[in-house]
Ligand SMILES: Nc1ccn([C@@H]2O[C@H](COP(=O)(O)OP(=O)(O)OP(=O)(O)O)[C@@H](O)[C@H]2O)c(=O)n1
């Protein structure tokens with residue numbers, strides 16, 4: 001199946017609070033987005049990548065793609081207001097022959113080739129799949145600072161990316177969300193809403209999303225460990 005990855009990098013990184021957007025901050029000396037693209041480009045099943053960035057960052061990203069000789073970048077398109085809008089714009093830049101689509105956060109540079117391949121295989125088999133990890137903490141529902149419920153941890157997963165789908169399914173889910181005004185923080189939810197089951201593929205705890213300054217420190221440590229392990 002011809003496979004493309006939409007890499008969403010058009011966020012503003014409000015929670016990071018840095019002058020430079022988090023996807024361009026250095027991780028072991030190289031911009032986070034470049035680290036992410038290097039992993040995805042080295043996945044045997046990934047044929048092409050669509051990068052979604054802010055209009056102001058296009059030139060900067062294009063230069064980095066060239067300087068770091070990142071292969072498989074087929075298009076760089078402008079993002080939207082919400083992550084979901086950015087993914088939708090990415091969908092518009094896919095090649096006609098593409099049958100399988102993964103969506104990945106630029107802000108998750110620690111994903112591994114094995115994780116990407118596993119989620120693609122699951123989506124090819126079942127139509128929709130996401131990476132995720134079982135939650136480690138006990139999770140409580142809180143309303144007005146009062147605990148109202150303790151959830152059963154055995155049923156709870158923290159969801160990661162990539163998430164992968166057969167193309168018609170992902171396109172249908174995004175169309176339905178747009179028509180009905182549905183907004184979600186991930187693509188798997190949109191697919192759930194149109195009634196298609198999503199396979200959970202257990203990934204690694206190290207596939208963190210760089211969201212706050214602490215995450216960057218943790219990512220540096222994890223990156224260093226990866227280098228020491230020779231991965
Ligand atoms: N309009 C948007 C919003 C987010 N993203 C991307 O979606 C991924 C996950 O989003 P998140 O971590 O929430 O990034 P930001 O929206 O940039 O962060 P914040 O919510 O702190 O502003 C990131 O790679 C981000 O660049 C995007 O492409 N377009």
Ligand SMILES: C[C@](O)(CO)[C@H](O)COP(=O)(O)O
Pocket residue numbers: 083105158159160161185186187209211
């Ligand atoms: C898609 C995602 O990475 C799954 O964890 C996440 O939902 C997107 O980011 P946000 O921080 O919720 O905007």
